[in-house]
Amino acid sequence: MKPLIGISCCVKAFGIFATPNHAASDTYVRAALGPVGGIPVLLPAAGEALAPQILPRLDGLILTGSRSNVCPEHYEGPPHAEGTPEDHDRDATTLPLIRAAIAAGLPLLAICRGFQELNVALGGSLDQRIQDLPGRIDHSTPVDQQLPRLRVAKAHDVRLAPGSLVAQLAGGTEVAVNSLHNQGIARLAPRLVAEGWAPDGTVEAVRVKDAPGFAYGIQWHPEYDWERDVVSRALFERFGAAAAAWAARRHLLPQAAE
Ligand SMILES: N[C@@H](CCC(=O)NCCCC(=O)O)C(=O)O
Numbered sequence: 702m703k704p705l706i707g708i709s710c711c712v713k714a715f716g717i718f719a720t721p722n723h724a725a726s727d728t729y730v731r732a733a734l735g736p737v738g739g740i741p742v743l744l745p746a747a748g749e750a751l752a753p754q755i756l757p758r759l760d761g762l763i764l765t766g767s768r769s770n771v772c773p774e775h776y777e778g779p780p781h782a783e784g785t786p787e788d789h790d791r792d793a794t795t796l797p798l799i800r801a802a803i804a805a806g807l808p809l810l811a812i813c814r815g816f817q818e819l820n821v822a823l824g825g826s827l828d829q830r831i832q833d834l835p836g837r838i839d840h841s842t843p844v845d846q847q848l849p850r851l852r853v854a855k856a857h858d859v860r861l862a863p864g865s866l867v868a869q870l871a872g873g874t875e876v877a878v879n880s881l882h883n884q885g886i887a888r889l890a891p892r893l894v895a896e897g898w899a900p901d902g903t904v905e906a907v908r909v910k911d912a913p914g915f916a917y918g919i920q921w922h923p924e925y926d927w928e929r930d931v932v933s934r935a936l937f938e939r940f941g942a943a944a945a946a947w948a949a950r951r952h953l954l955p956q957a958a959e
Pocket of ligand 1: 769812813815852881882884
């Protein structure tokens with residue numbers, strides 16, 4: 702049995718009536734079907750009631766990227782600038798989902814917005830426009846340049862902690878990554894260990910301290926280039942191996958009464 706991989710959705714307006722839909726990029730579905738080796742299960746932004754009902758049925762969880770941003774109320778930050786996209790329903794779903802998944806030891810891979818959610822869910826905070834901070838580079842991809850090539854282009858290097866997961870996968874302590882974000886980690890959550898940094902010091906990779914299983918977050922987007930980038934592919938494969946092991950255990954254990 703292939704592992705079931707939960708993929709977080711955003712609420713997005715579609716069609717002439719701007720009808721709210723729960724959506725995730727095809728890139729995450731293809732990564733789940735490809736290098737992860739699982740079956741993707743889209744998780745609607747249905748609020749905190751989702752976690753206890755869905756987590757026992759999953760073998761891994763991917764927290765996806767999004768142009769929307771974690772609401773500052775979740776980390777006691779200042780209100781966003783006018784026009785900054787938010788997704789309250791997603792926040793209300795993913796923050797408790799992350800905490801429950803980590804408590805259960807479910808394999809978890811947090812990407813970009815998901816990386817930021819991981820930090821906030823565990824008590825950290827965010828800078829809302831890092832490009833405005835002294836000494837920091839612009840990590841964003843301007844909306845008018847949403848060209849596919851920018852999603853796979855390498856924007857900057859990431860220095861990796863020796864022996865860290867990505868360093869093991871990269872076979873060294875540096876990796877080149879794409880970059881599509883305005884926000885970033887300000888206060889690192891107590892349970893997170895930073896394992897990768899951009900040249901301007903922006904935290905780009907974290908692991909969950911004392912996590913019983915695979916629990917990592919990255920600020921970049923491996924789902925865009927795993928077909929060409931060996932480290933991106935290896936990261937999904939390592940996550941997939943953890944999910945497959947979880948699935949094997951789950952099928953061996955008697956199912957809890959539902
Ligand atoms: N909104 C946050 C997180 C950025 C993020 O997840 N970007 C992915 C965008 C998807 C795309 O444009 O392909 C931030 O700006 O930091």
